[in-house]
Amino acid sequence: MEEINNIEVTPCTESDYLKPFRVHYNQNGTKKSWDFMRTHDSVSVLIFNTSSHCFVLVKQFRPAVFMSEWERAKTQPPQLAEKTEEGEPEAAAAAAPAPEPQEGQSASEGESSSQWPPASAGVTYELCAGLVDKPDLSLEEIARQEVLEECGYDVPASKLKRITSYRSGVGVTGAKQTMFYAEVSDDNCVSAGGGEPREGELIEVVKVPLHEAMTFAYDERIPKTMGVIFSFIWFHNNMSPKYKISTNV
Template identity: 70%
Template sequence: MEQINNIQVVPCTSSDILKPFRVHYSQNGTRKSWDFMQTHDSVSVLIFNTTRHCFILVKQFRPAVYMCEWEKSQPEKVKEKVSEEAGKDASKGGEPGAESAETETDNAELDSGHIQDIPPASVGVTYELCARPVDKPDLSLEEIARQEVLEECGYDVPVTKLRRITSYRLGVGVTGAKQTMFYAEVSDENCVGVAEGSRQASEGELVEVVKVPLHEAIRFAYDENIPKTMGVIFSFVWFHSNMSPKYKISTNV
């Protein structure tokens, strides 16, 4: 997860995950436009292990987070690289041989000449809830959530044991997709022997399962030095507000 190299920034001409659009509309008599991305809705699951009194999160490398951090540290170089690649994409009508050689040269420069300016992979690693896009229309949200808990974290949880917390919108300025959050209590007995925590490399993901002790959860949620999603913060606060009497824990921050 920590070994990131051979970085190439290129235009995205097509994607199975994101589709860019521009909408034109009138609001109170004023003509406006807005750019947005169409993507899948998703589910997320707050997992609490009752045997060990800890939360089960996943940690993974997020290229979008990494590129944001890279751009903040080297804004001009990142913009320059994007402009170069966009220019090459727009000039595909030239001689193929020359274009191929130019691309190879640029890639070599990125790998060797700028390698000292590339931030460590750790700046793109985030802590998240177990989550998955809603990309199986024949399954209910609960069934999709159950499958992801099993595949990503190695816990076999019956659908009937999933408690729906709420749903909300993500990235309202860019995607507006809806995420539905569930709560699941598991025990060590529910852990099936699927290498707790590692997603198959063939699926394009490298996920590490991490445990956050119950007594450290609120500190974890508010620690700005720990990169995490808003779902982690909200779900930990929800747990302390709704489940603390059951486990007789303090909600003091």
């Protein structure tokens, strides 16, 4: 999962997933404009395994997170190395920021691959999720398919409990995500999961024990989506005392 190389940044002139637009409008007599992206809505699923009393998450490499970390690293002031016996120039040169790649230029063209962050910088822990891109299917059925493909559990759509829906990326996309809750057992596991390779998915299934959930949610060293934190809190507020989740952080 974390063997990332041959990185190349190119213009995105056409996409099946994102379409950029600029809207012009008047608000309280003031003329304004805003750039936004049109994209698909999505579903996510909090999965709880009642056999092992653990949450089932997915772990995957997210290029957007990786590139965001690279951009953030560029804006940080360079850390000056300690003076060497030869003086400061060598240390300052070693601490100089990496040159910015041009569009269409790979990491091997004009810059060392070591100047990119490690691939782990783009890996996140998330709820099982997927795009709403099948108009003939209900949200529950789309969520059921994602649980089967990504995590390997076969759960009837009727067993999915709708938690809530909310807007994500309100400054850029304004897309809506609908969150579900699904209880599974080891008997429901029919495959190892891992996503759909034909769609470029490479997913690792991760289990978080119930008693470690809140520590996991609030540990800032663990890269995760807001959906993980919110859903764990929802579980604590709505599923106790049936399933007691520790609140020790």
